[in-house]
Amino acid sequence: MTTVTWTADEIMTVTAARSLRDRMACFVGIGLPSTAANVARRTHAPGLWMIYESGTLGAVPDHLPLSIGDGILAETADTVVSVPEVFNYWLQPGRIDVGFLGAAQIDRYANINTTVIGDYDAPKVRLPGAGGAPEIAASCREVVVIMRQSTRAFVDRVDFVTSVGHGAGPGDRERLGLTGAGPTRVITDLGVMEPHPETRELVLTGVHPGVDTAAVREATGWDLKVSEDLVRTPEPTTEELAVLRELTGSA
Amino acid sequence: MIVPLDEAVRELVHDGDTVALEGFTHLIPVAAGHEIIRQGLRDLTLVRMTPDIVYDQLIGAGCAAKLVFSWGGNPGVGSLHRFRDAVTSSWPVPLEIEEHSHAGMANRYVAGASGLPFAVLRGYSGTDLVAHNPNIKSIACPFTGQELAAVPALNPDVTIVHAQRADADGNVQLWGITGIQKEAALAAERVLVTVEEVVDTLDPVPGQVILPGRVVTAVSPVPGGAAPSYAHGYYERDNDAYKAWDAIGRDRAAFTAWLERLTGEASSTSPQPAGRAL
Numbered sequence: 001m002t003t004v005t006w007t008a009d010e011i012m013t014v015t016a017a018r019s020l021r022d023r024m025a026c027f028v029g030i031g032l033p034s035t036a037a038n039v040a041r042r043t044h045a046p047g048l049w050m051i052y053e054s055g056t057l058g059a060v061p062d063h064l065p066l067s068i069g070d071g072i073l074a075e076t077a078d079t080v081v082s083v084p085e086v087f088n089y090w091l092q093p094g095r096i097d098v099g100f101l102g103a104a105q106i107d108r109y110a111n112i113n114t115t116v117i118g119d120y121d122a123p124k125v126r127l128p129g130a131g132g133a134p135e136i137a138a139s140c141r142e143v144v145v146i147m148r149q150s151t152r153a154f155v156d157r158v159d160f161v162t163s164v165g166h167g168a169g170p171g172d173r174e175r176l177g178l179t180g181a182g183p184t185r186v187i188t189d190l191g192v193m194e195p196h197p198e199t200r201e202l203v204l205t206g207v208h209p210g211v212d213t214a215a216v217r218e219a220t221g222w223d224l225k226v227s228e229d230l231v232r233t234p235e236p237t238t239e240e241l242a243v244l245r246e247l248t249g250s251a
Numbered sequence: 252m253i254v255p256l257d258e259a260v261r262e263l264v265h266d267g268d269t270v271a272l273e274g275f276t277h278l279i280p281v282a283a284g285h286e287i288i289r290q291g292l293r294d295l296t297l298v299r300m301t302p303d304i305v306y307d308q309l310i311g312a313g314c315a316a317k318l319v320f321s322w323g324g325n326p327g328v329g330s331l332h333r334f335r336d337a338v339t340s341s342w343p344v345p346l347e348i349e350e351h352s353h354a355g356m357a358n359r360y361v362a363g364a365s366g367l368p369f370a371v372l373r374g375y376s377g378t379d380l381v382a383h384n385p386n387i388k389s390i391a392c393p394f395t396g397q398e399l400a401a402v403p404a405l406n407p408d409v410t411i412v413h414a415q416r417a418d419a420d421g422n423v424q425l426w427g428i429t430g431i432q433k434e435a436a437l438a439a440e441r442v443l444v445t446v447e448e449v450v451d452t453l454d455p456v457p458g459q460v461i462l463p464g465r466v467v468t469a470v471s472p473v474p475g476g477a478a479p480s481y482a483h484g485y486y487e488r489d490n491d492a493y494k495a496w497d498a499i500g501r502d503r504a505a506f507t508a509w510l511e512r513l514t515g516e517a518s519s520t521s522p523q524p525a526g527r528a529l
Contacts, residue, residue, distance in 0.1 A: 030326065030327055031327070053353060054275050054276055054277070054428045054430065055275070055428055055429065055430070056428065065327070066326070066327035066328075066488075066490045066493070067276050067326035067327040067488070067490075067493075068276060068326060068327075069275050069276020069277050069326070069428050069430075070276070070488055070490075071277070071427070071481055071483060071487055071488060073428075074277070074427050074428050074483060080427065080428055080429065081429075082429050082430065082431065082433065082434070083275055083300065083353065083357045083430050083431045084357045084358065084360070084361050084431070084434060087353060087354040087357050087358075087372075088354070088357070088358070088361075088372070091354070092354070092372065092373055092374075115350070115379070115380075120379070120383055122339075123338065123339055125335075126330070126334070126335045126338045126339055127330070128322050128323050128324030128330060128331075129320065129321060129322050129323055129324075129350055130321055130322065130350065130351070130352040130353070130378075130380060131301075131321060131322035131352070131353050132322075132352065132353040132354065133352070134352040134354070134374055134375060134378050134380065135352055135353070135354040135372075135373075135374045138373070138374060138376065139373070139374075160379045161377065161378050161379045162378060162379070162380070163378065164376070164377035164378060167377055172377070176376040176377040177373070177376050177397065177398055178376060178377065179373070
């Protein structure tokens with residue numbers, strides 16, 4: 001039997017890819033979400049309908065785009081629409097099953113910050129900003145977040161709410177008029193978190209092979225609760241790893 | 252109608268103007284941005300959904316007093332360091348910012364193009380953007396009472412876009428990822444379009460975006476004028492140039508040296524080969 005080895009980033013990406021189901025319409029952010037979505041499309045979800053906010057609907061790129069508007073996305077898409085159309089006609093009415101996002105900071109209620117670290121008017125770090133994320137988080141039927149885990153990124157309260165997760169707890173999304181279910185999974189290099197059905201607080205529901213719960217809790221900026229039904233992430237298959245490495249050029 | 256780029260920028264863009272150089276990854280009017288830097292324009296309110304490296308360069312060169320935007324980054328690479336430096340350290344000049352989401356910005360242009368005072372969207376609810384931007388307000392639907400977001404129309408003094416082709420009457424063909432260019436052009440007082448080529452006759456191709464000459468103030472032929480972004484059907488995105496910008500933009504001295512090289516160059520009215528302009 002051969003031993004398959006992989007990196008923390010690789011199991012994170014593969015686990016995120018497995019969150020996507022065939023035929024889903026997926027609003028894809030660039031970077032890790034795009035990598036994971038493209039792995040999914042090449043493995044178990046060949047009919048994944050990928051939408052990039054540049055207006056390419058149903059893109060099937062033969063390599064990973066560096067940017068959300070690379071020519072390969074337009075060349076291979078079912079159709080290319082304007083930016084108002086992608087947001088007003090496709091995202092806003094709830095036609096997209098899943099939004100796939102990254103973030104700089106996330107908090108215990110899965111609120112997302114991609115705007116500033118520190119004070120808005122005197123920031124420690126100025127980040128790129130909102131882009132399409134606020135409406136993706138508001139209007140997709142559900143949201144999957146993929147990001148590396150550390151106490152800097154997983155904070156008790158985000159410095160700035162760019163995109164609403166579960167607000168301050170139960171009932172907030174409904175009160176704010178947000179139509180989608182919000183973040184249903186947060187996938188990191190250590191494990192998987194999901195909102196508790198009642199409190200809406202993120203709870204550790206899965207850990208990757210070789211990771212113990214104490215290490216995940218240590219990398220989290222709040223007192224992370226662990227599910228009684230904690231599962232161990234299945235190891236990446238050789239096929240998943242081969243596809244991922246071919247995409248990222250690390251084969 | 253067909254005017255060299257330096258002349259077009261001199262006539263159409265003035266200190267203090269609100270200027271949108273739009274392009275959503277594709278067809279970014281980089282050469283026009285460089286001409287604005289060369290002409291030393293100041294106190295501009297720069298507008299764009301996705302300010303990327305040419306806005307980083309304009310900000311670093313001190314052309315902008317304010318930026319209205321929804322995502323400021325080097326796509327696929329990281330942050331804009333001249334933008335960061337201006338926001339956090341006021342270098343070389345302070346930069347006021349007005350920050351939206353993509354949906355908010357897109358709808359501001361749609362309202363501008365539609366001749367309406369504001370646009371309405373379901374968005375922004377619960378975000379901290381609302382508290383930091385007086386141009387995001389809440390409005391009740393007059394029919395259902397539903398709370399929605401309202402944003403004011405955006406009507407730039409001048410919008411600059413890059414396109415593939417135009418004819419001598421200023422009719423413009425633009426295809427591929429069309430972004431927000433059409434709305435930004437229709438919302439503006441004056442419109443400058445830089446193009447890969449001016450042709451005698453435009454072959455009509457169904458489905459292409461055409462800006463009729465009557466809404467275009469000037470066309471400047473600038474082959475390669477979108478590089479290092481791309482012009483569908485002409486040349487590809489120079490991803491290496493975007494990566495290379497990270498090191499230049501990160502360092503004030505490296506940026507200053509870059510800026511001196513740019514402003515020392517002759518005006519870009521002479522054709523530039525694709526992929527050359529960083």
